[in-house]
Amino acid sequence: MKDMTDTRLADQLCFSIYNVNRLFAKYYQKALEPYHLTYTQYIVLLALWQQDCKTLSDLAKELDLASNTLTPLLKRLESAGWLTRCRAENDQRQLTIQLTEKGREQKAAVENCLEKCNEQAGISTDQYYRMLEDNKYLMDGLKNYLEQTTQETV
Template sequence: MDRPLKIDELLCFSVYSVNHAISRLYRPLLAPLGLTYPQYLVLVALWDRDHRRVSDLGAELQLDTNTLTPLLKRMETAGLLTRQRNPEDERSLIVTLTENGRVLEHKATELTACVLEAMGGDIEELSALRDQLHALRDKLEQR
């Protein structure tokens, strides 16, 4: 295939494009909670496992501290979490959800249902797509 590819033929563009579409889908749903989409992803990670270091969060979300530090500071200001130096190792910072941050998990459940519905509602199909994307991500990361 030597012919130059059109934009809609590029897998990378379809990923780019779907990512923005998803972000636009979440925006109005998250706005009433005072959350941005990346902030919501941080919360999802913290709801699962709390009281952990910034670098742990970063490893899971694939984000470095140059992104996470200001993001977490905004979330701290919003009263969703606390940032405390680890007494065992003063270099590291422990991120812990506040009651406010924990409570949002309930509201997020409806949100997930809403997103699922917007995506067509076929869980089998969407799970398969997710697994293919994970496989692709792993391929890209192992380089």
């Protein structure tokens, strides 16, 4: 069994995840190319496919993105016909984001495309969900650690 204090780069979980993150960026760039979507645009659509019609602030919070990062991205998605941005009638300060017909209709096509890409990458549905669970476990552990160490320094 390997020692977790091994300092070889190839045996570092953080380096492995760093490389997977870079590969995911390339993977999504290639997979989403037929739809002219970036990964970040895709996750905006995912959030709206899960629940349509969200405020800019709710969407920014859900995606953990600053509104000044999200705004130009939403403008490009609106220009491409995926969504609309409109001011709420009762509060002009509130910007609401909503899928267009194209945005709703393309959901299945995008999902099918990504499913085929997963198959081509050799990732079965079972493997996908097992890795997702492992990743959630890792994220929770890291968040707990950061929360604890932040509280200790206060």
